[in-house]
Amino acid sequence: SQQGEEDPQALSIQEGENATMNCSYKTSINNLQWYRQNSGRGLVHLILIRSNEREKHSGRLRVTLDTSKKSSSLLITASRAADTASYFCATDGEIQGAQKLVFGQGTRLTINP
């Protein structure tokens, strides 16, 4: 079963605008990760944020984590056509275990040129 939900399910913006995607989850986590998936391809890891971190940056990506609200957001600034993809959050609730990831349903992001 899916751990959480991404919101919105689909997002369409103009190139150059910022894109914000949200993820909510249900149980306690050890860390939360964001992945990107181009149509019909495998997943590419974007960023990992640990449960004791509140914000993390990587290039044009900014991730926040609010464990009290069990939610995370991914911000992509200055979007480009190549950012068109599905974005998934994945939670890892294991402390010293399998690190099996539990994914949400994803946000389909379309960047219009």
Add this chain to the structure above:
Amino acid sequence: DTGVSQDPRHKITKRGQNVTFRCDPISEHNRLYWYRQTLGQGPEFLTYFQNEAQLEKSRLLSDRFSAERPKGSFSTLEIQRTEQGDSAMYLCASSKTSALRAYEQYFGPGTRLTVT
């Protein structure tokens, strides 16, 4: 290219046939995971290995599914007596492991299975 390879990339089979998929992880990664993804959904965990030991299997993994990782290197996922509901993308991922920190998982391109 993440360094994780899967073969074949596409497989079309008739209901009732057996299929086998292969995953080659990044060489220094001792953990290997299998996930299944259906259209419009996120991946769902199936099973994982640490070295050659299969340590956990999801309830999604019926007795028609079997996975191996001989010698702790590549892994195979076999589905016996395939059913139309098995049609999905099968993803393999690998990672390092540590008791002190979590590592990101690197995913392969997936094997898309279509059961007719």
